[in-house]
Amino acid sequence: MDILRTPDERFASLPGYDFAPHYVEVDAGDGAQRLRVHYVDEGPPDRGETVVLLHGEPSWCYLYRTMVGPLTDAGFRVVAPDLVGFGRSDKPAARLDYTYARHVEWMRAALFDALDLSGLTLVGQDWGGLVGLRLVAEHPERFRRVVAANTGLPTGDTDLGEAFFAWRKFSQEVAEMPIGRIVASGCATAMSDDVRAAYDAPYPDESYKEGARQFPVLVPARPDDPASAANRRAWEVLRGFRKPFLCAYSDGDPITRGADQLFLDAVPGAAGRAHPTITGGGHFLQEDRGPELAAAVVDFVRSGEPA
Numbered sequence: 001m002d003i004l005r006t007p008d009e010r011f012a013s014l015p016g017y018d019f020a021p022h023y024v025e026v027d028a029g030d031g032a033q034r035l036r037v038h039y040v041d042e043g044p045p046d047r048g049e050t051v052v053l054l055h056g057e058p059s060w061c062y063l064y065r066t067m068v069g070p071l072t073d074a075g076f077r078v079v080a081p082d083l084v085g086f087g088r089s090d091k092p093a094a095r096l097d098y099t100y101a102r103h104v105e106w107m108r109a110a111l112f113d114a115l116d117l118s119g120l121t122l123v124g125q126d127w128g129g130l131v132g133l134r135l136v137a138e139h140p141e142r143f144r145r146v147v148a149a150n151t152g153l154p155t156g157d158t159d160l161g162e163a164f165f166a167w168r169k170f171s172q173e174v175a176e177m178p179i180g181r182i183v184a185s186g187c188a189t190a191m192s193d194d195v196r197a198a199y200d201a202p203y204p205d206e207s208y209k210e211g212a213r214q215f216p217v218l219v220p221a222r223p224d225d226p227a228s229a230a231n232r233r234a235w236e237v238l239r240g241f242r243k244p245f246l247c248a249y250s251d252g253d254p255i256t257r258g259a260d261q262l263f264l265d266a267v268p269g270a271a272g273r274a275h276p277t278i279t280g281g282g283h284f285l286q287e288d289r290g291p292e293l294a295a296a297v298v299d300f301v302r303s304g305e306p307a
Contacts, residue, residue: 001028001029001030001032001033001092001093001094001097002092002093002094003028003033003035003090003091003092003093004090004091004092004093004207004208005036005090005091006088006091006201006202006203006204006208007204010201010202010204011088011201011202014062014198014201015192015194015195015198016065016066016195017062017065017198019040019042019065019068020040020041021038021040021088022038022039022040022041023036023037023038023039023088024036024037024039024110024114024115025037025114026084026105026106026109026110026113026114027109028092029097029102029105029106030097035084035089035090035092035106036089036090037081037082037084037089037090037106037107037110037114038061038081038082038087038088038089039061039079039080039081039082039110039115040061040064040068040078040079040080040081041077041078041079042068042072042077042078043071043072043075043076043077043078044072044075044077045077048119049075049076049077049119049121049144049301050076050077050078050079050117050119050120050121051071051076051077051078051079051120051121051123051297051301052079052080052081052111052117052120052121052122052123052132053067053068053078053079053080053123053128054080054081054083054107054122054123054124054125054127054128054129054131054132055080055082055083055086055087055125055126055127055128056125056126056127056128056129056130056151057126057127057212057215057216058086058177058179058182058183058199058209058212058215059086059126059183059199059284060082060083060086060087060088060199060202061080061081061082061087062087062198062199062201063125063183063284063286063287064078064080064286064290065290066286066290066291066294067286067290067291067293067294067297068080070291070294070295070298071294071297071298074298074301074302076121076298076301079111079115079117081107081110081111082202083103083106083107083127083128083131083211084098084102084103084106084107084211085098085210085211085212085214085215086202086211086212087202088202091202091208091210091211092210092211093207093210094210095210095211095213095214096214097210098210098211098214098215098218099218099226100130100218100220100226100227100230101226101227101230103127103131103218104131104134104135104138104230107131107132107135108135108138108139111135111142112139112142117142118141118142119142119143119144120142120143120144121143121144121145121146121147121297121300121301122135122136122143122145122146122147123147123149123293123297124146124147124148124149124151125149125150125151125284125285125286126150126151126255126256126283126284127151127215128151129148129149129150129151129152129153130151130152130153130154130219132146133146133148133151133153133234133238134153134230134231134234136234136237136238136241137233137234137235137237137238137241138234138237140237140241140243143243144243144244145243145244145245145246145269145300145301146241146243146244146245146246146269147246147247147248147296147297147300148245148246148247148248148249148260148263149247149248149249149250149278149285149286149293150249150250150253150255150256150259150281150283150284150285151256151259152256152259152262153231153234153235153238153262154219154220154221154231155220155223155225155228155231155232155235156220156221156222156223156224156225156228157223157228160219160221161254161255163254163255164219164221164255165221167216167255168216168217168219168221171212171213171215171216172213172216172217176206177206177209177212177213178200179199179200179202179203179209179212180195180196180197180198180199180200181196183196183199183284183287184196184199186253186255186282186283186284187282187283187284187287187288188250188252188280188281188282188288189280189282189287189288191287195287235266238263238266238267239266239267239268240268241267241268241269242268242269243269244269244273244300244303245263245267245269245270246270246273246275246276246296246300247260247263247264247270247275248275248276248277248278248293248296248297249275249277249278249285250277250278250279250280250281250282250283250285250288250289251277251278251279251280251281252280252281252282253281253282253283253285254283255283256283260275276296278292278293278296279292281293
């Protein structure tokens, strides 16, 4: 496996982002090499609440920069990893090195084997939910509660909609993948040039973007997709998941619109609570309305419900 590592200088002086980098290593999955996984770790490490923020495609943990402060001000520890292939994490150079199963295993190894985190509140958006909800289903003892935000857990048994397939077609055909422009196009508010450049920072050239290129084709869109069976098993666990489960979706995301209802109908822990709609947010609601989403997470954690 050829592994690329973005030079540190690419991350200097990013607007609104002054968090110290932290790293762990995980097995690459080829039986021979190790991958370095980056994560932000802010707030008191010895307090009772740890919130894990998982980003999606094609962003990185920079997406959560306006949420870290409100969450740590509330007294929570915040851990925000970069998925392998994104941000400051290592990037396998071949597209076929990336699979759904490997993404789940890489994050499991980072959060549980290396960091030994437990008592977690998951906040997962986009692929952060596709990976994070698998971790919840496969290791429910590690989690106290879940916040699903503009995400899903597809099995390939239902149509993912025109917006998703248009995005997947674009991602596979565009000659140069414009990461910053893609994130900006998924926002409801205008993005400044320096913030857009921060989303481009992890990728000096196209060779660093193979993970971002591969993610759209890893979403289970057929019943016989390689990840469909594992996601069906995860849904079976979620149908019995009685720990607190919150849907915090935006009002302006054509990709995941309506996906929250699947969780509301199926997950016992979602019943009987008020699920906020984050108004004025697009697909990347953390970029549009990060403090509002953070406030919803704080209220949810502080609600005092048994976990």
